[in-house]
């Protein structure tokens with residue numbers, strides 16, 4: 001459910017899995033106006049729907065509608081996955097942190113191995129923060145264009161050092177992981193203006209933007225010999241958690257699936 005929703009890659013992704021695991025179901029985009037969200041969600045059990053994903057602008061509003069708010073959704077402050085429980089009540093979860101952590105892990109990076117610098121303080125950055133906390137990341141630096149927003153996020157997650165946006169390069173030598181959780185670098189948006197000259201040897205750079213797959217930031221990092229993890233994996237892995245809750249199968253993220261989703265992004 002989203003408004004608009006036609007841009008979503010999720011139908012392509014979930015229908016691939018439904019087909020692959022021969023599950024008799026379908027995943028459809030549902031355009032739902034913001035003022036109708038509560039009615040639409042309440043109708044799910046009656047319609048026999050197992051659950052939905054939520055996208056812009058419904059993620060925060062759903063927190064106040066669902067019957068049960070999972071810890072991940074409470075901490076991120078947004079619901080991206082709704083599960084219809086057997087008793088017909090609605091549970092709101094947030095699977096972005098799981099998706100981010102799994103993408104890192106599969107990319108060969110242990111988010112708890114060293115300090116991290118996270119750029120951005122929006123909804124996606126909150127999910128990244130949750131994942132890094134769960135990995136016991138020893139030190140987190142946070143930088144955002146609007147400093148107050150970073151400070152608010154830091155207060156919610158505790159012991160995070162806020163770095164001025166203009167000074168973000170200064171901590172690069174200290175970090176094992178750099179995460180772009182802003183929308184910079186996305187097609188149609190300006191590139192992230194950051195010089196990686198001081199990036200520590202052996203560091204990992206990941207971008208949660210996945211259109212294009214190789215953002216200017218990742219391109220620069222790759223040229224410096226850093227380990228690079230693109231953002232598409234986060235999308236694919238966050239979807240796993242919803243699919244598993246709805247259909248009882250933890251689906252595989254394979255090269256075939258990546259290629260199938262990438263084809264629609266081209």
Ligand code: NAP
Pocket residue numbers: 096099119120121122123124125144145146149181182183184186190208209210231232234235236238
């Ligand atoms: P959001 O809540 O709107 O936050 C946007 C962030 O980008 C804020 O930190 C904002 O800074 C920063 N920003 C935007 N324009 C900027 C500019 N010109 N200069 C500096 N900073 C700028 O969005 P979100 O939900 O966190 O999503 C962020 C990105 O992550 C989007 O591109 C989204 O598509 C992507 N995403 C990917 C996945 C995935 O599965 N890979 C999942 C979720 C989101 P201010 O606070 O200063 O405005």
